[in-house]
Amino acid sequence: MENIKLNNGVKIPQLGLGVFQIEDDKVLKQAVLAAIKAGYRHFDTATLYRNEQALGEALADSGIARDDLFVTSKVWNTVTTYDGTKQAFADSLKKLNMDHLDLYLIHWPTEGYLEKWRALEDLYSQGLVRAIGVSNFEKKDLDTLLAHARVKPAVDQVETHPYYQRPELHALLKDLGIAYESWSPLGRAKNGALQDPLLQKIGQKHNKTVAQVIIRWHLQKGEIVIPKSTHEQRIFENSNVFDFALSADEMKQIEILDKNESMN
Numbered sequence: 001m002e003n004i005k006l007n008n009g010v011k012i013p014q015l016g017l018g019v020f021q022i023e024d025d026k027v028l029k030q031a032v033l034a035a036i037k038a039g040y041r042h043f044d045t046a047t048l049y050r051n052e053q054a055l056g057e058a059l060a061d062s063g064i065a066r067d068d069l070f071v072t073s074k075v076w077n078t079v080t081t082y083d084g085t086k087q088a089f090a091d092s093l094k095k096l097n098m099d100h101l102d103l104y105l106i107h108w109p110t111e112g113y114l115e116k117w118r119a120l121e122d123l124y125s126q127g128l129v130r131a132i133g134v135s136n137f138e139k140k141d142l143d144t145l146l147a148h149a150r151v152k153p154a155v156d157q158v159e160t161h162p163y164y165q166r167p168e169l170h171a172l173l174k175d176l177g178i179a180y181e182s183w184s185p186l187g188r189a190k191n192g193a194l195q196d197p198l199l200q201k202i203g204q205k206h207n208k209t210v211a212q213v214i215i216r217w218h219l220q221k222g223e224i225v226i227p228k229s230t231h232e233q234r235i236f237e238n239s240n241v242f243d244f245a246l247s248a249d250e251m252k253q254i255e256i257l258d259k260n261e262s263m264n
């Protein structure tokens with residue numbers, strides 16, 4: 001798996017397993033162990049997903065050293081204060097049964113996000129989290145945050161897939177030195193991208209599935225990408241994307257698929 005260097009020098013595996021909407025402990029544990037077997041070391045959860053405890057147990061069971069894992073969690077919108085954020089972080093650590101996180105994000109730019117950011121900065125300077133960032137922040141939210149921040153966010157994790165490519169946000173984050181992380185990179189398998197004729201054609205040419213073409217496209221755009229699956233075979237499939245490359249022409253063709261269509 002390839003790594004990306006964040007703006008504070010911390011390395012993050014560019015591909016991770018997203019565990020959104022996997023609330024059944026048994027299903028989650030099977031998925032995490034399948035991912036470990038396939039070579040994933042990066043796992044993306046959140047308080048909202050209610051699976052931090054099961055994820056922590058699965059990672060402990062995997063036998064992989066903590067230093068070889070990269071674990072992200074996020075503080076949810078119902079927390080609106082500095083103290084509440086510190087408490088939420090402590091609760092996440094406890095559930096995961098870990099003494100630090102690799103990345104902690106503000107899940108959405110909702111009430112109190114400047115206070116929440118102050119708490120993340122303090123957790124970071126205390127060494128309890130190796131990098132801090134945001135999720136679902138648009139330009140206006142980043143402008144406000146950066147006007148008050150002591151520490152620049154390391155990442156912005158946002159919805160991105162071939163029908164919602166977000167070129168302006170890409171350019172902005174590049175200028176700001178904030179890594180671009182994509183959630184729902186496959187369009188949640190419900191927006192038709194997995195059946196797209198152009199992507200099918202490109203997949204046939206490389207002897208790869210459409211999901212692999214889409215993940216490869218995200219990687220070549222320099223994004224961190226966290227496809228979710230509960231199926232062992234798909235978890236493996238989604239990671240088997242480092243032995244081929246899309247040509248500049250194919251990347252251009254995929255760019256034309258953008259409909260600026262969020263699923264949110």
Ligand code: A2P
Pocket residue numbers: 018183184185186187188189194209211212226227228229230231234235237238
């Ligand atoms: P499942 O968990 O049943 O495998 P996203 O990451 O964009 O949110 O997409 C997640 C959705 O895509 C899930 O419904 C997941 O289903 C499905 N999915 C994940 N990987 C693949 C794949 N390789 N082929 C088809 N569907 C996939």
